[in-house]
Amino acid sequence: MIDILGTELPIVQAPMAGVSTPELAAAVSNAGGLGSLGIGANTAEQARAAIIQTRALTERQFNVNVFCHEPAKRDKKREADWLEHLTPLFSDFGADAPAELTEIYQSFLTDEAAFRMLLDERPAIVSFHFGLPSASRIAALRAAGVKTLATATNLAEAQAIEAAGIDGIVAQGIEAGGHRGMFDPEAVDEKLSTFVLTRILVAKTRLPVIAAGGIMDGAGIRAALDLGAVAAQLGTAFVLCPESAANAGYRQNLSSERGSVTRLTAVLSGRPARGIVNRFIEHCEAAGSPLPAPYPLAYDAAKKLHAIAAKSGSNEFAAHWAGQAAALSRELPAGQLVGTLARELHAAGR
């Protein structure tokens, strides 16, 4: 039994907003891991429905993840420059770039409804990404019997997490797919690997550490445990599961040769995130490109462009998040994948 997770297996399915589903989370939890719902892009009522649906599919614990980013600082000039930079991409599909950008979802920091909903539903575990909520919210969740986790990408963030009374740290290495959990996206990023970050946080904090980034199989989980982690969190490994919400284009891209070439980039959403390199990333990172609009404003434009391009069958403008080890992806039902991971884990290092 992994104390902090309440699971048999030291395996967490990463929350992955937009990819996780009640079916995926429940299948992972039922197989002995910790399933997760990423609700950062949902309204409180959508999230409540997902929690209720997950509970209908499993009696076991699962994790609910929220985004704790600073709300976007609006900057008309920067947003207009960004939209202008995207205009030729929209034009290629005979479309106009949007006239303005919208904050497509609310940070948990200011989302009172989501906080109330979580206090009400009391999932076993709530995890925080991009930062931490207020001390009073953390205290309220803990008083309600909810365990908490938070992502750190360096020692300073881990120390802030420890000081805030969080129960465990998700140590997110530079190789991880999707959004990098750094608290301040403008700060210099040391880009510590999963290996180094896990070892440093185990040595220099007292909290249980869950290693995340680049872990795709039981050998990798065993290595994470060797490094002192209590568990490993896997995201990309679960994207091809039939229970995930990944669409056909994402699955095809991830399974292809180019699925193994990823880059950390802020151009899709406004915050650094690792995904499969495509035309959008190359256009937006070309020399002379303006700064992307702040998170999640840039995401509004990228999602609109992708929706238009996808109608023409193009995935060149999609946010197909993937970790550095995406080439090791396997397509299996989630429960079966967890079983395979457990067998590999037990065989590893023997």
Place this chain on the structure above:
Amino acid sequence: MIDILGTELPIVQAPMAGVSTPELAAAVSNAGGLGSLGIGANTAEQARAAIIQTRALTERQFNVNVFCHEPAKRDKKREADWLEHLTPLFSDFGADAPAELTEIYQSFLTDEAAFRMLLDERPAIVSFHFGLPSASRIAALRAAGVKTLATATNLAEAQAIEAAGIDGIVAQGIEAGGHRGMFDPEAVDEKLSTFVLTRILVAKTRLPVIAAGGIMDGAGIRAALDLGAVAAQLGTAFVLCPESAANAGYRQNLSSERGSVTRLTAVLSGRPARGIVNRFIEHCEAAGSPLPAPYPLAYDAAKKLHAIAAKSGSNEFAAHWAGQAAALSRELPAGQLVGTLARELHAAGR
């Protein structure tokens, strides 16, 4: 017994040109690991003397590492621009920047004397960094009974190493200190971590893999083995050993708080290498800086500047190479460090 290394322990001391010494290599080999001499910055006769000296200190096998970079393409404009960019730094010490840059050491690719010396001395293992020598040289070394290793930073390099008939691959992750072994320093770097690279090379090549980068202790070595590596190569972990050639300034810097903040940068030598951030790196990476002169031309200027600055007690212009996990450095005699690593390795994962 680790077949490819001929050692009891799955531990390689990284070659580290400028830091490795006969005393360090011999102490590591005597303790059951594989000691290494980095001779890339030496003449053939200096290297021969180091090999003879090492043999006087150990009867065991050791590794001799050479640099297989493409010789610098001379470009007067680029070199002049670089020297001009460094002029204010020299001026701060009342000195002039050098009038021109010299290739301060020869690539093994063109160094016939070094090749002849190796064929003559026949160290048990010769390892290649920055690329591979010609097929005929590899064949000659193998025919002389020398085992060969080469560094890969991605799958394509590993496949080239396998195709060339090399005996083993050093999988160098992005967290490693010192020079990144990428064959083509102008190529897009996927920056794969030790964790990911090791797992991918184990899955996709048939050669034994030695994991390198960010490994500082027995738990890390155990993790590397569980990822499928046959051994782990540690560099930064050995810098503080009294047997290393690191000077007092380097030791002090590495032991300090700032020793844990490293960056991968091409400004010191002309090729990407990871070291402790200092004023030289910050000046040379500031927005608007010109391209550094190609390797190893840029190194000529940086070494001259450091020599001048060091007389005033400044380490702000030094190449103090260190990996991302430098904060986990321990100061122990090399033999004792290897013994500690072995004990930790055997205790880990139990």
